[in-house]
Amino acid sequence: MNRHDDLPPAIIEAAIHWSVTMASGTADAAQRRDYQHWLDADERHRRAAERLGAIDDEVRGARRAGLPVTDTLDHLQRRRRRRRGLGGGLLVLVLVAVGLVGGDVSRLSRDYVTGTGEQQRLRLPGGTRVVLNADTALDVLAGEGRPTLRLHAGEILVDSEAAAVADKPRVVTDDGRLDALGTRFQVSVGGSGTGLTVLQGRVAVHAAGGEPLGEVRPGRGWRLADGTLAPGTTGLRAGSWEDGVVEARDAPLAEVLKALGHYRAGWLGYDQAVAGLKVTGVFQLNDTDAALDAIAQSLPVRVVHRTRWWVRVEKK
Amino acid sequence: MTVASHSNVQSLYTDHCGWLRALLYRRLGCRDTAADLSQDVFVRLLLKPAGTSPREPRAFLASIAHGLVVDHHRRRAVEQAWRETLAVLPAENQPSPEEYWEIVDALARLDALLEHLRPRARTVFLMAKLDGLTYPAIAERLSVSLSTVEKDMALALRHCYRVLMGG
Numbered sequence: 001m002n003r004h005d006d007l008p009p010a011i012i013e014a015a016i017h018w019s020v021t022m023a024s025g026t027a028d029a030a031q032r033r034d035y036q037h038w039l040d041a042d043e044r045h046r047r048a049a050e051r052l053g054a055i056d057d058e059v060r061g062a063r064r065a066g067l068p069v070t071d072t073l074d075h076l077q078r079r080r081r082r083r084r085g086l087g088g089g090l091l092v093l094v095l096v097a098v099g100l101v102g103g104d105v106s107r108l109s110r111d112y113v114t115g116t117g118e119q120q121r122l123r124l125p126g127g128t129r130v131v132l133n134a135d136t137a138l139d140v141l142a143g144e145g146r147p148t149l150r151l152h153a154g155e156i157l158v159d160s161e162a163a164a165v166a167d168k169p170r171v172v173t174d175d176g177r178l179d180a181l182g183t184r185f186q187v188s189v190g191g192s193g194t195g196l197t198v199l200q201g202r203v204a205v206h207a208a209g210g211e212p213l214g215e216v217r218p219g220r221g222w223r224l225a226d227g228t229l230a231p232g233t234t235g236l237r238a239g240s241w242e243d244g245v246v247e248a249r250d251a252p253l254a255e256v257l258k259a260l261g262h263y264r265a266g267w268l269g270y271d272q273a274v275a276g277l278k279v280t281g282v283f284q285l286n287d288t289d290a291a292l293d294a295i296a297q298s299l300p301v302r303v304v305h306r307t308r309w310w311v312r313v314e315k316k
Numbered sequence: 317m318t319v320a321s322h323s324n325v326q327s328l329y330t331d332h333c334g335w336l337r338a339l340l341y342r343r344l345g346c347r348d349t350a351a352d353l354s355q356d357v358f359v360r361l362l363l364k365p366a367g368t369s370p371r372e373p374r375a376f377l378a379s380i381a382h383g384l385v386v387d388h389h390r391r392r393a394v395e396q397a398w399r400e401t402l403a404v405l406p407a408e409n410q411p412s413p414e415e416y417w418e419i420v421d422a423l424a425r426l427d428a429l430l431e432h433l434r435p436r437a438r439t440v441f442l443m444a445k446l447d448g449l450t451y452p453a454i455a456e457r458l459s460v461s462l463s464t465v466e467k468d469m470a471l472a473l474r475h476c477y478r479v480l481m482g483g
Binding site for chain 1: 394397398402405411418419421422429435442443446448451452457458459465466470474476477480481
């Protein structure tokens with residue numbers, strides 16, 4: 001490519017549109033014909049398409065079957081994100097401030113870290129899939145035997161159905177360890193202990209000291225704290241965040257606000273007087289303002305916006 | 317503007333080489349690398365098509381040197397990530413030394429190209445172009461809609477186009 005962009009932006013945009021349409025795998029014969037017409041209509045159209053094609057030349061050298069090139073780029077990005085967290089001026093101040101409020105500064109040095117509003121997907125050797133909810137910190141130890149997931153903060157959804165028995169993961173938290181037995185389950189830490197909800201299959205639970213506490217099956221949520229396993233639920237459908245929503249059924253307002261808070265920049269607080277109000281509904285995580293409005297309409301509460309970044313839910 | 321002439325570069329070299337090497341040494345902390353990169357700065361100048369009589373020669377040299385230092389750090393970071401990722405592969409699946417360095421070069425170029433691109437668009441772009449996944453497969457894997465994948469892909473192409481056109 002030369003260094004002078006002599007093509008009008010509209011032509012570049014059209015070429016991008018066509019490139020995406022043609023590569024999407026959904027283009028039909030009529031669209032392919034239209035594309036050909038577009039290319040033939042103007043010499044500059046063809047030139048724009050060729051320049052976009054040159055992007056492929058940049059990628060081609062890195063395309064190697066059987067070698068983990070994409071993994072390398074992912075690994076590089078993760079390490080950078082971590083380092084940026086540790087050395088990036090203003091960003092550090094903000095993260096540390098958030099960390100102090102959340103009581104967890106240590107999450108800056110973890111293998112996988114998601115920030116507010118972020119989710120991340122992992123695929124472990126052996127085929128287990130892991131999804132990190134927002135504000136989550138996770139270390140992955142995948143050597144010999146079971147992959148071990150050390151959950152430091154936040155929430156993960158584990159799907160090990162496809163993994164062979166020897167590759168089923170183990171999740172470790174401060175409160176104990178959870179061994180997957182062919183299964184899909186959600187684990188969260190924070191507040192009081194470790195929350196566990198099994199969606200499919202079974203999970204064997206051990207306390208931090210190693211004593212077995214039994215197996216958990218689908219049906220209800222459990223809480224592991226202080227060496228005991230007890231029924232405990234947030235009233236939120238496990239894994240609903242993976243679908244981009246908070247699905248609440250008779251959930252305490254505090255739990256709903258906590259879930260929304262992971263998808264909102266700034267501070268979202270509430271009066272203790274409203275914390276236990278029961279909420280039922282489905283709220284979009286990508287529009288938490290709308291979710292707060294909906295809550296204010298259905299409960300005796302009002303949402304006080306002091307600034308864009310400081311919001312508090314109070315008794316009406 | 318004058319066409320780059322050998323004598324122009326020669327006089328820049330004579331006047332500023334020591335200064336440039338000291339500047340690079342401060343940035344890199346390694347004498348050998350500083351010497352290598354300062355040579356590279358003048359090689360770049362010889363390859364430039366035009367306009368190598370800058371009014372502020374040191375600012376000009378420093379800006380070229382800055383680009384080379386960034387590339388140098390990037391290549392080192394890419395090489396380290398590549399080495400660490402390969403460490404888990406069995407011996408029979410390791411690349412040949414030649415292939416190893418070819419891929420470091422290719423990954424460094426790609427990494428520079430995709431810098432500043434939004435994370436999800438970057439992932440979509442790599443899944444499509446590097447892993448060869450179809451858009452529906454990407455949508456499924458990321459749990460987003462097909463139109464989101466298409467939008468991200470358009471964003472990535474626009475980004476790459478601008479970078480490659482030097483805009």
